[in-house]
Amino acid sequence: MQEKLNVVPFVSVDHMMKLVLTTGVERFVTELAAYIEEDFRRWQSFDKIPRVASHSAGGVIELMPTSDGETYSFKYVNGHPKNTRSGRQTVTAFGLLADVGNGYPVLLTEMTILTALRTAATSAVAAKYLAPKGARTVAMIGNGAQSEFQAIAFKAILGVDKLRLYDIEPAATARCQKNLAGMGFEILACSSSQEAVEGADIITTITADKQNATVLTDNMVGPGVHINAVGGDCPGKTELHRDILLRSNIFVEYSPQTRIEGEIQQLDRDHPVSELWQVIAGKAAVRSKERQITLFDSVGFAIEDFSAMRYVRDRLEETGLYEQFDLIADPDEPRDLFGMILRAAKTKPVTAKVEAS
């Protein structure tokens, strides 16, 4: 696909929206989930480190690299809960794939939208393995930017068609309900999280406050429920009461990172957890007893971004939804970087001062 060495296919926000729309959101998350499952199944072929976080008073900026030995990926992502006050996104992101063999980028893509899709797809993959069979009702506490993506992924992959929504801001719930109208959901807007969880097979918590909160208390979670805990993803940012964790069979993405960032930061360092890939690969059991609560303590891991970018890359040729982007220098003679500048002085309409010593 790349004609010249110096240009990288770039998927802008605009192209990503077109890719999602022409594909259809349900098909997009379903295909993306298959990529995630495939990569989780070969988990041991990836280099893994906890993401590299730079924390500040207002939020966090993170780099999330991984590599399978052939392809390298990283994502840049921020999380700033107060951003909405200035009309900005809480989370924005972009990512890059590169060829491990020569280090050259092969894809640059927006990932604000793609992160919401991959987070939803990962939640749905986890629920496919962990939730009670036949689950059709999801309670969703926190109806912010990621909520519709979560709902659609659960519908596409698990057949969920009943939503019980709650947010501390009723306008958020109304917006989520409106956006999902006509997509085949039966939606109930609830006035409390207690009301939302009533009769739910799956409880999704996806709030944005950067602090330890108690979105769910112990008495709200009945036996056999699957909890999809998405919002607690920073040191000092959790959503569940510790007692719920003690009753649950806990599944994480990559435990060294989740110990730092997830709900399990509330537990002892040696509290037993399983990694989701182990379940997918048939190496870990889901329940040790009937009607056990399962908890997917999701913080988001680099391999999910790798899968998402791999999927987007595989769609480029067919859709043409990208542009060519001149990100890196490509001199004719690769050792002659300076000569490239000298030659540019002769061909480009600039005042060349380079030869004045």
Add this chain to the structure above:
Amino acid sequence: MQEKLNVVPFVSVDHMMKLVLTTGVERFVTELAAYIEEDFRRWQSFDKIPRVASHSAGGVIELMPTSDGETYSFKYVNGHPKNTRSGRQTVTAFGLLADVGNGYPVLLTEMTILTALRTAATSAVAAKYLAPKGARTVAMIGNGAQSEFQAIAFKAILGVDKLRLYDIEPAATARCQKNLAGMGFEILACSSSQEAVEGADIITTITADKQNATVLTDNMVGPGVHINAVGGDCPGKTELHRDILLRSNIFVEYSPQTRIEGEIQQLDRDHPVSELWQVIAGKAAVRSKERQITLFDSVGFAIEDFSAMRYVRDRLEETGLYEQFDLIADPDEPRDLFGMILRAAKTKPVTAKVEAS
């Protein structure tokens, strides 16, 4: 400068070349060196970690983040010594500055060219503090892509005007000599590294092999010389014989990283070294005795990239040498990411399948 929240100023390779050319290489490295010095002087205000490296058989891909609490930066850079065989650069890079307060990128820039300039500027800053006074002759072993930038930085900042060049490939030396013609240097192409170092005040080693090599042996380095060791910058990649290190007063950028990557990986973990910023800030002495060899064991550190991007950013408004780049999503209502996609379905000429459930 930013009119819209979702667009980021982007400096392409083309714009970077124009920026360098309109500025003049000497002025560019001189001003860049002043930014580096300023940031090294306030070293303690930065978050610092060794770069995050992903090693493979053919090379390395690295992420280099830092932050001063107001501005965050990271660079993506690869090092693949065999790339030149396929017409590619050994080193390519790009970087990003972001606002720590909201996590939004404020600059995306090519850094293949900029890295060569910042490496040269850092070498010259180090030599300004460490090299013998009145140094005019530099031996340069390794005449690859970074060599001309090094020469010009030493000329601009130290007044060096005599170059003694050596490379195992005579064509590289010839190219370097040709590129620097007419810039006020007296240049001698040498047929061995032994010949190159004769009478040099400063010895720069800047070879690219990813292995332990011995570009300089102990007997080649006379008293009082300053060594600017640039090429050894990976685990298992060094250029100097260990005996030289034992005779030298050693200066590094950030010791936790240099212990892993620099010449000093050959020494005990507790071998005394000083950090360059300590010299600049007046907190460390250069020599404990007359005519001592000084060694700048340079591997490249994130703060230098921060300085370089800060400099480029400060030049944007005046030069206009950038474009606006749609890197991140910016919905009108920040919590309504999904709604942005729905609205796009109504306004963009695509087959919208999103509402089909």
